[in-house]
Amino acid sequence: MSQARTMDGKVVIVTGAGGGVGKAIALLAAAEGAKVVVNDLGVSLNGEKQALSPAEQVVQAIQTAGGQAIANADSVADWDSAQRMVEQAVDTFGRIDAVVNSAGILRDAIFHKLEPADFESVIRVHLFGAYNTSRAAASHFRAQGGGALVHMTSTSGLIGGLGQANYAAAKMGIVGLSRSISMDMARFGVRSNCIAPHAFSRMIESVPGLSPEEQERYLEKRRQTTRPEQIAPLAVLLCSDQAKDVSGQIFGARGNEVYLYNQPRPIRTLQRGEGWTPSTLAEQMIPAWRTSFTPAERTKDVFGWEAI
Numbered sequence: 249m250s251q252a253r254t255m256d257g258k259v260v261i262v263t264g265a266g267g268g269v270g271k272a273i274a275l276l277a278a279a280e281g282a283k284v285v286v287n288d289l290g291v292s293l294n295g296e297k298q299a300l301s302p303a304e305q306v307v308q309a310i311q312t313a314g315g316q317a318i319a320n321a322d323s324v325a326d327w328d329s330a331q332r333m334v335e336q337a338v339d340t341f342g343r344i345d346a347v348v349n350s351a352g353i354l355r356d357a358i359f360h361k362l363e364p365a366d367f368e369s370v371i372r373v374h375l376f377g378a379y380n381t382s383r384a385a386a387s388h389f390r391a392q393g394g395g396a397l398v399h400m401t402s403t404s405g406l407i408g409g410l411g412q413a414n415y416a417a418a419k420m421g422i423v424g425l426s427r428s429i430s431m432d433m434a435r436f437g438v439r440s441n442c443i444a445p446h447a448f449s450r451m452i453e454s455v456p457g458l459s460p461e462e463q464e465r466y467l468e469k470r471r472q473t474t475r476p477e478q479i480a481p482l483a484v485l486l487c488s489d490q491a492k493d494v495s496g497q498i499f500g501a502r503g504n505e506v507y508l509y510n511q512p513r514p515i516r517t518l519q520r521g522e523g524w525t526p527s528t529l530a531e532q533m534i535p536a537w538r539t540s541f542t543p544a545e546r547t548k549d550v551f552g553w554e555a556i
């Protein structure tokens with residue numbers, strides 16, 4: 249007899265699943281028995297018109313492997329589109345059990361050159377996108393007494409980097425959104441978690457100062473050691489009943505490593521009977537706490553070791 253699969257009977261929407269991390273999650277969720285709505289705007293990287301959109305190609309791959317899936321080309325950035333996406337899941341497969349928010353764009357710029365349009369579009373796709381799809385699913389989750397949300401956040405927000413203020417703000421917004429949903433909807437059995445992935449994709453950065461050959465060797469190594477498929481098991485687990493008591497957490501995945509991130513709590517305290525003035529704070533608080541300040545490390549400083 250074949251073994252029960254993690255996602256048998258579940259219906260899952262994966263946004264941005266035409267490529268990268270979302271595609272890997274959609275394929276694994278389907279292989280684990282889920283019926284999958286494969287959402288993606290449908291733009292190929294080089295912009296060329298193809299017979300099948302990236303989302304349709306993923307659907308075809310799932311069907312060829314014996315799974316069930318449909319494509320959806322709506323934008324997560326739009327409220328009505330997200331409502332339609334969830335309706336399509338319910339109309340086609342009869343229910344909705346999980347949403348994985350993986351759709352994303354980058355519009356990098358150093359802060360003093362960050363234009364309003366690039367701030368807004370990134371916030372729209374990532375933060376409004378996660379809100380729109382989660383909120384559209386929430387009514388169904390509440391009615392059926394359960395559901396799971398998984399959102400992709402980023403070390404660009406959790407730790408930091410250069411030239412990504414729009415993206416970091418959106419990704420930290422998602423952390424707060426997820427934490428709040430996990431609290432508001434716990435009474436209905438709804439869970440919400442974040443993953444900060446590291447995976448070779450079209451969002452990958454190049455490394456300044458390397459020769460073209462060194463650059464190619466570096467990228468090839470990262471292509472092999474940080475694959476989107478290595479993020480998928482954690483995302484699928486968090487959608488499944490095997491994680492039924494896991495909510496409000498921030499996980500990470502890179503290569504064969506998985507991480508649990510801490511969440512801010514006060515780490516130092518000082519009191520002064522007569523209260524504080526700016527000057528007494530300067531004299532006492534700053535020297536007392538200086539060694540506890542979070543250093544201006546970037547993601548690459550904190551992840552100083554390579555994935556294996």
Ligand SMILES: NC(=O)c1ccc[n+]([C@@H]2O[C@H](COP(=O)([O-])OP(=O)(O)OC[C@H]3O[C@@H](n4cnc5c(N)ncnc54)[C@H](O)[C@@H]3O)[C@@H](O)[C@H]2O)c1
Nearest residue numbers: 264267268269289323324350351352400402445446447449
């Ligand atoms: N790859 C990494 O190392 C990494 C690191 C940190 C965070 N992330 C996050 O993980 C997620 C997936 O990243 P990826 O590397 O797979 O990126 P990717 O560019 O390969 O995939 C993102 C997909 O989202 C789609 N998309 C963009 N706007 C959309 C919209 N409005 N509606 C629907 N689909 C839309 C794109 O067409 C694309 O196929 C993103 O949220 C990203 O911010 C990735």
